[in-house]
Amino acid sequence: MTQVAPGGTIGILGGGQLGRMLAAAAHRLGLKVHIYxxxxxxxxxxxxxxxxxxxxxxxxxxxxxANAVDVVTFEFENVPVAxxxxxxxxxxxxxxxxxxxxxxxxxxxxxxxxxxxxxxANFAGVGSLExxxxxxxxxxxxxxxxxxxxxxxxxxxxxxxxxxDAEAAWAAMQNxxxxxxxxxxxxxxxxxxxxRGGDGAFVPFAVTENVHRNHILHxxxxxxxxxxxxxxxxxxxxxxxxxxxxxVGVLAVEFFVLAFDGEDVxxxxxxxxxxxxxxxxxxxxxxxSQFEQxxxxxxxxxxxSAAMTAPKAVMxxxxxxDVAAWASLAAEPGAHVHLYGKREARxxxxxxxxxxxx
Amino acid sequence: MTQVAPGGTIGILGGGQLGRMLAAAAHRLGLKVHIYxxxxxxxxxxxxxxxxxxxxxxxxxxxxxANAVDVVTFEFENVPVAxxxxxxxxxxxxxxxxxxxxxxxxxxxxxxxxxxxxxxANFAGVGSLExxxxxxxxxxxxxxxxxxxxxxxxxxxxxxxxxxDAEAAWAAMQNxxxxxxxxxxxxxxxxxxxxRGGDGAFVPFAVTENVHRNHILHxxxxxxxxxxxxxxxxxxxxxxxxxxxxxVGVLAVEFFVLAFDGEDVxxxxxxxxxxxxxxxxxxxxxxxSQFEQxxxxxxxxxxxSAAMTAPKAVMxxxxxxDVAAWASLAAEPGAHVHLYGKREARxxxxxxxxxxxx
Numbered sequence: 001m002t003q004v005a006p007g008g009t010i011g012i013l014g015g016g017q018l019g020r021m022l023a024a025a026a027h028r029l030g031l032k033v034h035i036y037x038x039x040x041x042x043x044x045x046x047x048x049x050x051x052x053x054x055x056x057x058x059x060x061x062x063x064x065x066a067n068a069v070d071v072v073t074f075e076f077e078n079v080p081v082a083x084x085x086x087x088x089x090x091x092x093x094x095x096x097x098x099x100x101x102x103x104x105x106x107x108x109x110x111x112x113x114x115x116x117x118x119x120x121a122n123f124a125g126v127g128s129l130e131x132x133x134x135x136x137x138x139x140x141x142x143x144x145x146x147x148x149x150x151x152x153x154x155x156x157x158x159x160x161x162x163x164x165d166a167e168a169a170w171a172a173m174q175n176x177x178x179x180x181x182x183x184x185x186x187x188x189x190x191x192x193x194x195x196r197g198g199d200g201a202f203v204p205f206a207v208t209e210n211v212h213r214n215h216i217l218h219x220x221x222x223x224x225x226x227x228x229x230x231x232x233x234x235x236x237x238x239x240x241x242x243x244x245x246x247x248v249g250v251l252a253v254e255f256f257v258l259a260f261d262g263e264d265v266x267x268x269x270x271x272x273x274x275x276x277x278x279x280x281x282x283x284x285x286x287x288x289s290q291f292e293q294x295x296x297x298x299x300x301x302x303x304x305s306a307a308m309t310a311p312k313a314v315m316x317x318x319x320x321x322d323v324a325a326w327a328s329l330a331a332e333p334g335a336h337v338h339l340y341g342k343r344e345a346r347x348x349x350x351x352x353x354x355x356x357x358x
Numbered sequence: 359m360t361q362v363a364p365g366g367t368i369g370i371l372g373g374g375q376l377g378r379m380l381a382a383a384a385h386r387l388g389l390k391v392h393i394y395x396x397x398x399x400x401x402x403x404x405x406x407x408x409x410x411x412x413x414x415x416x417x418x419x420x421x422x423x424a425n426a427v428d429v430v431t432f433e434f435e436n437v438p439v440a441x442x443x444x445x446x447x448x449x450x451x452x453x454x455x456x457x458x459x460x461x462x463x464x465x466x467x468x469x470x471x472x473x474x475x476x477x478x479a480n481f482a483g484v485g486s487l488e489x490x491x492x493x494x495x496x497x498x499x500x501x502x503x504x505x506x507x508x509x510x511x512x513x514x515x516x517x518x519x520x521x522x523d524a525e526a527a528w529a530a531m532q533n534x535x536x537x538x539x540x541x542x543x544x545x546x547x548x549x550x551x552x553x554r555g556g557d558g559a560f561v562p563f564a565v566t567e568n569v570h571r572n573h574i575l576h577x578x579x580x581x582x583x584x585x586x587x588x589x590x591x592x593x594x595x596x597x598x599x600x601x602x603x604x605x606v607g608v609l610a611v612e613f614f615v616l617a618f619d620g621e622d623v624x625x626x627x628x629x630x631x632x633x634x635x636x637x638x639x640x641x642x643x644x645x646x647s648q649f650e651q652x653x654x655x656x657x658x659x660x661x662x663s664a665a666m667t668a669p670k671a672v673m674x675x676x677x678x679x680d681v682a683a684w685a686s687l688a689a690e691p692g693a694h695v696h697l698y699g700k701r702e703a704r705x706x707x708x709x710x711x712x713x714x715x716x
Contacts, residue, residue, distance in 0.1 A: 030697025339388025
């Protein structure tokens, strides 16, 4: 695989905080970063002079971007697959369009997991209210209806507790192809953030236990509390998914943990084809951060050690007005404050995070 | 003191690797960075879109820079004092012109140390060959002749082992005001990198033991091997220097360590009014890096913890062609590779460093 030597340029599709933190990691390795995004106000644009502001379908801009960089990656899984396919004709894109296409489609994601002998919630595609009602009758309730594509942080989701909720739930999908998922009575949610290198090396970080509030990640704690060999099983499922997708880079697999007869059982929930919020603790609690690890993978450098540097790491997101506490957080001994430089603290917006290690 | 909130801008005079690493630390705290330097090829310019390329005496450019930032600092101690004095009329500059003026002048530096009851080498100002010969006769040999100002990494220095070396040594100074320093038979060199906050808080990192090759720092190891309370004494001398200079930010004080009757004795060698190469280990081996600590100080944030995260940290510089080994260093488990993105690996040029922790 093409290796990007120091002095080379990583092209990143998307200008959010993940792009900003990827850029910082690339800079540390002597690499340049070129951000491709739409909005001049994106946080990653404050950390590099190299940028393209253009639409995802602007082929002239995409071609110039490809020519300005050595390798392309993305920090945002809603980049159109067609954009990545266009770029792949000109430069390596890591991970590639195959992984992106699967991760954008909840139904494909679940079929992949099942093909790999991993469990998922019950699910069924839904294209109309009539179909939704029929699926509810087959699957039972409670269940959750989600748009099949382009959802994040609980957007495009509706709970269905009773059959009479179906009409409002379907209306909320705005006629988009959707997926009905059977309710999973999980005791916890965990994720594996891991890297796969250009040479096929697979290096997982410690499994992280995630707590959500209002459908947004609130805290991520490593290592997760899991019985027996379940952490190793989570890492192994993640490896199988990465291999099936010919993946190069960092990915995250989110799992539900169910307590079954005193044993923990894993259900694959979602695959994120990028660095992930539940891996932010690695910035201060692992030998190599997920951001550096992703850059190493996409630049075809050897992967770094994913070992924890302390027995425990806790990441807490700063959502909306939480960031107003920055001064007291900065005064807390040992708290590592990370802020994204976003101008406006809107409700539900990720403004930063704090890592507490040890 | 004016506090710079997230979203604010730190102005940095100088565009070298120290500015690049300061920028990364500021970005992590949600701050923007504006670099003021002369050369479009400087490594810090690859990590921010905000820049001014202008001479140190370009008052229009300096004024526009001051108006674009909330606070000014420098990464390079050879910025003219007049530049800083001009900027101080418009924005806080931390540390200020007083500290800069002392640190640019070896004779003032040594008098400051002596005023604060710290020891230094014998020294005398020298303005001519005749004066040099007279001083040699008073002080004895061996000795070192240095330009009083603008030396670094051994530049502008000449050893005098015999009286007959004096003429060549004086010629090497090119008629600049110089300082003759008595030879110090040191057993080791150590430095204290420390921060002083806007509120007067003083937080030193562990004392670092430094090994030079060809007058350029080769390795820095923390903690330094020192007898008894000598580490605490080094930190205390550094505190007294910082207080005498009304210092705000990170500074480094370099010491010679002499073995005297079985006890370690400290001589102040140099004061650097900035983050320092011997503090680079803090990026991976301390709770807060020297770069974040400096940004916290100049932005009037509370200082972070300077505690080590492991019992030992070793930083090795990559000088000139050393950087060609980047791929094998990247493959070394647990080695933290930092590269500066400089295009050309000239002999003696600092290209990067590696931190090995634990």
